Amino acid sequence: MDALVANMTEDQLLVLVIKYVKEAKRSALQQLLEELHPYDVAQLYRGLPEKHHHKFLTFLTSDQIADLIQELEYEMQIEILHKLGIERSSKVMNLMDNDDLADLLNELSADKIQEFLEVMRKEDSQKIRSLMSYPADTAGGLMNNQFVWIHVNQTVRQAVNKLKEYASFSENIYYLYVINEEKKLVGVVSYRDLLIADEDERIEDIMFSRVVSVSVDADQEEVAQTIERYDFIAVPVVDAQNTLLGIITVDDAIDIVIREANEDIEKLSASGKDIDFNTKATTASFRRLPWLILLLFIGLLSGSIISGFEETLDQVVALIFFMPMIAGMTGNTGTQSLAVVVRGIVTSDVDRKTVFKLIFRELRVGIIIGLTCGALILLVATLWIGSLTLGIVVGSSLLITLIVGTLAGTVIPLMLYRFGVDPAVASGPLITTINDIFSLMIYFGIATAFLSQLQHL
Amino acid sequence: MDALVANMTEDQLLVLVIKYVKEAKRSALQQLLEELHPYDVAQLYRGLPEKHHHKFLTFLTSDQIADLIQELEYEMQIEILHKLGIERSSKVMNLMDNDDLADLLNELSADKIQEFLEVMRKEDSQKIRSLMSYPADTAGGLMNNQFVWIHVNQTVRQAVNKLKEYASFSENIYYLYVINEEKKLVGVVSYRDLLIADEDERIEDIMFSRVVSVSVDADQEEVAQTIERYDFIAVPVVDAQNTLLGIITVDDAIDIVIREANEDIEKLSASGKDIDFNTKATTASFRRLPWLILLLFIGLLSGSIISGFEETLDQVVALIFFMPMIAGMTGNTGTQSLAVVVRGIVTSDVDRKTVFKLIFRELRVGIIIGLTCGALILLVATLWIGSLTLGIVVGSSLLITLIVGTLAGTVIPLMLYRFGVDPAVASGPLITTINDIFSLMIYFGIATAFLSQLQHL
Numbered sequence: 033m034d035a036l037v038a039n040m041t042e043d044q045l046l047v048l049v050i051k052y053v054k055e056a057k058r059s060a061l062q063q064l065l066e067e068l069h070p071y072d073v074a075q076l077y078r079g080l081p082e083k084h085h086h087k088f089l090t091f092l093t094s095d096q097i098a099d100l101i102q103e104l105e106y107e108m109q110i111e112i113l114h115k116l117g118i119e120r121s122s123k124v125m126n127l128m129d130n131d132d133l134a135d136l137l138n139e140l141s142a143d144k145i146q147e148f149l150e151v152m153r154k155e156d157s158q159k160i161r162s163l164m165s166y167p168a169d170t171a172g173g174l175m176n177n178q179f180v181w182i183h184v185n186q187t188v189r190q191a192v193n194k195l196k197e198y199a200s201f202s203e204n205i206y207y208l209y210v211i212n213e214e215k216k217l218v219g220v221v222s223y224r225d226l227l228i229a230d231e232d233e234r235i236e237d238i239m240f241s242r243v244v245s246v247s248v249d250a251d252q253e254e255v256a257q258t259i260e261r262y263d264f265i266a267v268p269v270v271d272a273q274n275t276l277l278g279i280i281t282v283d284d285a286i287d288i289v290i291r292e293a294n295e296d297i298e299k300l301s302a303s304g305k306d307i308d309f310n311t312k313a314t315t316a317s318f319r320r321l322p323w324l325i326l327l328l329f330i331g332l333l334s335g336s337i338i339s340g341f342e343e344t345l346d347q348v349v350a351l352i353f354f355m356p357m358i359a360g361m362t363g364n365t366g367t368q369s370l371a372v373v374v375r376g377i378v379t380s381d382v383d384r385k386t387v388f389k390l391i392f393r394e395l396r397v398g399i400i401i402g403l404t405c406g407a408l409i410l411l412v413a414t415l416w417i418g419s420l421t422l423g424i425v426v427g428s429s430l431l432i433t434l435i436v437g438t439l440a441g442t443v444i445p446l447m448l449y450r451f452g453v454d455p456a457v458a459s460g461p462l463i464t465t466i467n468d469i470f471s472l473m474i475y476f477g478i479a480t481a482f483l484s485q486l487q488h489l
Numbered sequence: 490m491d492a493l494v495a496n497m498t499e500d501q502l503l504v505l506v507i508k509y510v511k512e513a514k515r516s517a518l519q520q521l522l523e524e525l526h527p528y529d530v531a532q533l534y535r536g537l538p539e540k541h542h543h544k545f546l547t548f549l550t551s552d553q554i555a556d557l558i559q560e561l562e563y564e565m566q567i568e569i570l571h572k573l574g575i576e577r578s579s580k581v582m583n584l585m586d587n588d589d590l591a592d593l594l595n596e597l598s599a600d601k602i603q604e605f606l607e608v609m610r611k612e613d614s615q616k617i618r619s620l621m622s623y624p625a626d627t628a629g630g631l632m633n634n635q636f637v638w639i640h641v642n643q644t645v646r647q648a649v650n651k652l653k654e655y656a657s658f659s660e661n662i663y664y665l666y667v668i669n670e671e672k673k674l675v676g677v678v679s680y681r682d683l684l685i686a687d688e689d690e691r692i693e694d695i696m697f698s699r700v701v702s703v704s705v706d707a708d709q710e711e712v713a714q715t716i717e718r719y720d721f722i723a724v725p726v727v728d729a730q731n732t733l734l735g736i737i738t739v740d741d742a743i744d745i746v747i748r749e750a751n752e753d754i755e756k757l758s759a760s761g762k763d764i765d766f767n768t769k770a771t772t773a774s775f776r777r778l779p780w781l782i783l784l785l786f787i788g789l790l791s792g793s794i795i796s797g798f799e800e801t802l803d804q805v806v807a808l809i810f811f812m813p814m815i816a817g818m819t820g821n822t823g824t825q826s827l828a829v830v831v832r833g834i835v836t837s838d839v840d841r842k843t844v845f846k847l848i849f850r851e852l853r854v855g856i857i858i859g860l861t862c863g864a865l866i867l868l869v870a871t872l873w874i875g876s877l878t879l880g881i882v883v884g885s886s887l888l889i890t891l892i893v894g895t896l897a898g899t900v901i902p903l904m905l906y907r908f909g910v911d912p913a914v915a916s917g918p919l920i921t922t923i924n925d926i927f928s929l930m931i932y933f934g935i936a937t938a939f940l941s942q943l944q945h946l
Contacts, residue, residue, distance in 0.1 A: 227653075228653045309847055321861060325865065331813050335813055356788050
């Protein structure tokens with residue numbers, strides 16, 4: 033059967049699964065699923081007609097359901113728990129990775145959580161409770177406490193025997209963590225080191241002792257950065273006393289990187305949290321509206337600044353033609369600088385020297401692009417409207433607003449970061465408002481100063 | 490020494506390294522570096538004063554230089570090769586991971602590449618040449634051909650012996666790939682499986698036969714997606730005949746995810762490619778200017794539309810006050826929709842059904858936010874200017890432009906994706922232009938229609 037299954041397409045597999053379910057071939061189904069990755073089983077479950085779900089679940093081993101459930105979205109997870117009932121659910125939960133389980137429980141009501149925890153083995157429910165006590169976006173909230181540790185003075189043989197004993201749950205683990213008598217983390221050994229070592233060697237002699245770990249309250253961004261920089265498969269999580277509490281694996285790091293990037297994009301585009309292809313229209317609207325209403329009033333603020341210059345506009349209507357360009361360009365250069373800062377913070381260390389260097393760099397960028405675009409628009413405006421004075425007004429306004437906009441897009445997010453606020457929030461609202469207001473005031477201010485020379489237009 | 494080094498800070502280590510370099514303690518330095526991760530050694534090298542670089546490098550083993558060089562930026566890599574000279578460089582290159590080496594060589598001139606390849610072992614230079622022939626953003630360009638394979642009918646003992654033999658270069662490898670007589674990939678075994686299996690078991694009996702692999706010409710995005718979905722540590726790369734060519738490891742997948750996210754953000758914010766904290770001001774300006782100049786002309790296009798309605802504006806100046814708000818809001822809702830599409834494509838499959846569902850969803854989102862914001866601005870405009878007619882003109886314009894803007898932000902990137910263009914490019918320029926033009930034409934069009942009723946303002 034192996035060779036057959038290995039070459040089947042997803043659709044062929046689905047047909048086979050439906051056949052097994054209909055004919056109640058329990059063991060054939062279980063055997064088939066053993067050949068597949070959890071992700072593939074989850075894809076099959078998603079493709080399976082609703083009416084077969086219940087029967088399919090009853091045919092699986094608890095282990096298989098635990099693997100499956102970890103790959104599904106919250107809604108489907110809850111649905112499965114509902115279908116399994118409290119007894120079977122608890123059995124499945126006992127087999128789930130602790131971090132996935134804590135995430136799942138966090139989605140349930142307090143009553144429901146209580147109900148599940150009570151049916152679980154006491155030892156497990158305590159572990160879960162402690163995992164749930166850490167904020168979700170810290171190392172504590174991400175860690176898994178299914179790892180294997182070994183004493184520093186044991187031998188390679190003892191380590192391998194321990195691994196064999198814990199084989200089932202050491203599935204996705206590639207390092208063995210070494211602790212001393214006081215249970216402090218003192219080293220790490222990879223499976224490869226174990227494989228190539230002699231059985232009688234002492235762990236202490238083959239371990240790597242400069243262990244890189246993360247603190248239990250470290251931010252998820254720091255965790256992902258550590259794993260990415262060191263090319264780790266997993267990183268140990270420790271408390272202030274260097275006691276090993278859990279591990280975070282590289283697949284979680286990838287999820288963090290994707291999540292953080294999505295958050296940056298959401299904030300930069302002010303598009304509201306957690307909107308994907310499956311979000312309902314009303315939910316998506318309610319998540320987008322707060323930003324839009326805020327931006328609406330910001331737009332009105334610009335309008336009221338314009339209305340303050342009504343007299344100038346009344347006398348030189350041509351000034352309006354360049355208004356969208358000047359406001360837009362200031363916003364654009366601000367957004368460009370903001371994007372550089374937001375992504376730069378992800379990958380670089382931000383110390384005082386870096387900050388000053390960056391601000392000075394952006395000042396020079398502002399001057400270069402200001403001079404280029406200013407000269408260009410001076411030419412265009414002079415030719416279009418036929419007035420060199422207007423050209424000078426528009427060109428010099430653009431020069432100044434581009435420098436101001438570039439600096440605002442750099443300094444504001446850096447200041448926010450300094451005060452512990454996520455700089456990506458400084459997107460739409462703050463930078464746009466400030467740049468809109470600055471640009472209109474600079475433009476109309478300069479225009480008003482030149483009003484007597486412009487009036488013949 | 491171990492315990493001491495394990496607890497030293499980065500600064501203390503640097504002081505120690507400088508001491509060893511000054512006192513020419515070659516073996517002490519080599520031993521110290523063995524205790525550190527390549528990333529930490531690279532950090533030390535970056536912190537080391539320029540004048541010590543040469544001496545530091547001469548004290549290291551070629552293996553250590555190979556590890557170090559892989560962690561550094563291109564500029565520093567080239568500098569090191571220059572310092573080492575062609576002979577020593579080739580030795581170091583022989584020890585580098587093939588994918589990193591191919592990347593490095595791609596940065597050099599054709600002459601220089603030739604020079605290096607000639608000094609290398611023939612076998613190695615051929616490998617490198619073949620790696621360099623694949624496009625950098627495909628599986629072929631990313632893969633490493635330092636992996637370990639084993640024949641399907643060998644035993645666990647034979648596999649472990651082979652691993653011991655290749656110990657030095659199987660450092661970051663956690664799976665053993667299984668091939669048959671025709672050298673086709675037929676299975677995979679993890680180090681853990683080897684550890685817990687009996688020595689006499691046959692590989693065929695413990696291997697996992699439904700191997701997930703990627704094609705050598707698969708896009709890097711697909712590679713990262715495969716690793717992320719299956720929580721793999723590595724994925725094998727095969728050709729059309731299922732012959733194993735190389736592997737791509739999870740650390741490369743993280744780099745891809747970060748790079749793709751940065752590219753999306755760069756394109757969405759039209760901020761130009763590859764600008765980070767270290768980019769020079771002139772370089773950054775030249776990368777940002779093309780976008781800004783394009784956006785400048787787009788801004789002028791809006792201006793020329795406004796100038797077409799000069800007569801209407803002349804008669805009802807108050808219309809100008811709401812112009813920035815209407816254009817801004819249309820742009821904002823378009824950007825929101827665009828962000829949802831761009832990130833959704835990364836994680837979801839885009840079939841015909843999904844597309845229609847999404848467009849219909851966004852239509853409803855447009856109507857909901859249009860009605861909300863339209864009603865709000867009707868109220869504000871009526872109270873501010875004291876004209877219900879103006880309120881109706883502004884409110885109904887905003888309703889229509891928000892629906893159009895939301896749809897444009899959805900349909901345009903989906904169409905681009907359909908035709909194989911990266912939808913993130915549809916950022917600034919396309920969506921902003923179209924939405925600016927639509928919104929101004931709708932607004933001034935409606936206003937002109939109501940002109941006789943508005944004229945008393």
